[in-house]
Amino acid sequence: MKTINRLEEISDGKLYDIDDIVKADTYGCNGCSDCCSDVGELVVLTPFDVYEMVSYLGVDFDELLGDKIVLRPNNKILLPHLKMQDNNKKCSFLNKEGRCIIHSKRPNICRLFPLGRVYKDDDFKYFLQVGNCPKEDLKDVKVKNWVGIENYEENRKFILEWYKFIKALTFRLKFVRDEKEVEAINQILLDSCYRIKIKEEDNFYFVFLKYLPEIKNRLGII
Known part of the structure; x- marks a missing residue:
């Protein structure tokens, strides 16, 4: 989470709402992929990000692990991140021409930049x-x-619920000392949130938020 004090150092000092105008349009990038390099620790994937990827590519979450996605610990929570290529630190979803192969379904963080x-x-x-x-x-x-997010209000609600969920889980794990218990909690997190099965005709947001209270209960958080 970014703080206001920190924002003064890295931003133009303003905060924007969804209908505001901002100088952010890169007008096509013209072949540049600089923002897709060496950002592995920055691009944390939400369940929606992963759902969009696997649905678009027609694969399972585990098929992307190791090759395109890597799990990184963050305050004891094991979360999926974009994997950078070993040789040049470029995102593993870039093709030989430096173009994103999932551009229309790229993660929220990538979409915002x-x-x-x-x-x-x-x-x-x-x-x-x-x-x-x-x-x-x-x-x-x-x-x-x-x-450019479809169903923006649903997406916004999901993002806020996910943010509060991770914040609560981070607090919960502060009091867990046993490594096996931490491992078990992370297994539940990955299985319940990232390996979630959603039918093609179903709405991701509806299904995920429907099961979120059950997931919280299993993880011991409010």
Whole structure:
């Protein structure tokens, strides 16, 4: 989670709502993939991100593990991250031409750049990262158009619920000292949230949020 104090150092000092105008449009990137390099520790994948990937590629979550996705510990929580290639630190979803093979279904964090999210009071705002995109003279664009998420309100609700869920699980794990118990909790997390089976005709958000209380109960969090 980004803090307001930290944001002053990395942003233009403003917070944006979904209907605001921001200088974030890279007008096509023109072949640049600089933001897809050496970001393995930054791009944490949500269950929705993974659902979009596996549905688009027609594979299972475990088929992407090791090759395209890697599990990294974060405050004892084992979460999927984008895997960088070993030789050049480029994202493993880039093809030989440097183009993203899942661009239409890319993770939320990738979709936002050069924007980011900051959470406050059970809500979030957007901020513009400065100095990270090599493109000059970024153009004005409405945040909603830049983000380009279908069913935005459902997505927003999911993001907030997931943020609160991870925050609660982080607090819960502070009091768990036994490594086997931590391992068991992470197994439940991965099985319940990332290996979730959703029928093609079903709505991800509805199904996930329907089962979230049961998942919380299994993990011992409120």
